[in-house]
Amino acid sequence: PYTGEVIISARTSDSYKLIIDNKEVMSQSGREASVPSEFAFNVIKGNTYDIVLEHSQTGRRVNIDFSIFQKEPAQFKELTEQIKDVDAIIYVGGLSPQLEGEEMPVNAVGFKGGDRENMELPDVQRRILADLNKTGKPVIFVLCSGSSLALEQDEPNYDALVAAWYGGQSAGQAVADVLFGDYNPAGRLPVTFYKSTTQLDNALKKAENPEHQGFQNYNMDGRTYRYMKEEPLYVFGHGLSYSEFIYGDAQISSNIIKADKGLTISIPVTNNSDISGDEVVQLYVKRNDDPEAPLKSLRAFQRVNIKPNETKEVELTINSDSFKFYDERSDNLIPKSGNYTLMYGGTSSDKGLKSIDITVEL
Numbered sequence: 001p002y003t004g005e006v007i008i009s010a011r012t013s014d015s016y017k018l019i020i021d022n023k024e025v026m027s028q029s030g031r032e033a034s035v036p037s038e039f040a041f042n043v044i045k046g047n048t049y050d051i052v053l054e055h056s057q058t059g060r061r062v063n064i065d066f067s068i069f070q071k072e073p074a075q076f077k078e079l080t081e082q083i084k085d086v087d088a089i090i091y092v093g094g095l096s097p098q099l100e101g102e103e104m105p106v107n108a109v110g111f112k113g114g115d116r117e118n119m120e121l122p123d124v125q126r127r128i129l130a131d132l133n134k135t136g137k138p139v140i141f142v143l144c145s146g147s148s149l150a151l152e153q154d155e156p157n158y159d160a161l162v163a164a165w166y167g168g169q170s171a172g173q174a175v176a177d178v179l180f181g182d183y184n185p186a187g188r189l190p191v192t193f194y195k196s197t198t199q200l201d202n203a204l205k206k207a208e209n210p211e212h213q214g215f216q217n218y219n220m221d222g223r224t225y226r227y228m229k230e231e232p233l234y235v236f237g238h239g240l241s242y243s244e245f246i247y248g249d250a251q252i253s254s255n256i257i258k259a260d261k262g263l264t265i266s267i268p269v270t271n272n273s274d275i276s277g278d279e280v281v282q283l284y285v286k287r288n289d290d291p292e293a294p295l296k297s298l299r300a301f302q303r304v305n306i307k308p309n310e311t312k313e314v315e316l317t318i319n320s321d322s323f324k325f326y327d328e329r330s331d332n333l334i335p336k337s338g339n340y341t342l343m344y345g346g347t348s349s350d351k352g353l354k355s356i357d358i359t360v361e362l
Helices: 030-034 077-082 123-133 171-179 197-202
Strands: 004-012 015-020 023-029 037-043 051-056 064-069 089-094 139-144 160-163 245-247 256-258 263-271 277-287 297-306 311-318 324-327 332-335 338-345 353-361
Touching: 004 015, 004 023, 004 030, 004 051, 015 030, 023 030, 023 037, 051 064, 077 123, 089 123, 123 139, 160 171, 263 277, 263 297, 263 338, 277 311, 297 311
Parallel strands: 089 139, 139 160, 256 353
Antiparallel strands: 004 037, 004 064, 015 023, 015 051, 245 263, 263 311, 277 297, 277 338, 324 332, 338 353
């Protein structure tokens, strides 16, 4: 018993009413009733309160979830004291499939109906990372999620990041193999990790529809590696390895090609290390002098195993569809001639790519 604020959380099937001291304070029906809702009120130690949850059943199934609790910020002093003598800290955090998804009964800070309202880590995890960092021990952050997160503010609080996504029953073993060097990782990010929600929002043009703002703004300006001009936190296609790979100068049969033929490019890749590893060779296409075209588009990739100090010639084929772009007059994708740049490397970042200029003819 104490004096202060308490929280009542309720969700049910069909519909319900929450009544405190003969006064209705909260009610939900239909789909909204299945989403957890909270009501906060102040109590005084020693006083008695009459709390009633009235549930109305109209369907075949009955579900009632009702709880009363006190919210207090989690404290990690005891935890950090217990681990002060360890060699390194492995922190497993991130999101949950119970929070993000399609049309879900979720109502939590930063989440609504399965949608994300911001891209940052939940605040409690940001605080625990900060406290773990204060121990002075190396912190390895194993990030579990089904989407990207904005980690710019948290990056100073960890020394290494493993994007583990939502793994299956052997995910723990797989992560351990990577961390202890039994497996040389070669995964590449399939999405862009932005620095912050603000970075993403500020890059967008204002939507004409006033209801389409923030995450409801479907313009592509500043979104994804194809249209983003700013530097994100971690780019699409990024990933580290225990091996070091060096790219040589690529070779093509001709710098002038026919749009309907496509071409093959040969890229020499050298494993400049003593560890055998996989490299994901990526090829991007950019149509120059076209402000409506994407900044670049991934058109081919191949994962190859390269032995220590070995050089492999990696051949990638660019098909004719790679030179099709939107045409407003026909409202369709059509082959377009002009000057193009082929960019290749182990990432989508311009700083990690080499390039060849070509001319495409119809």
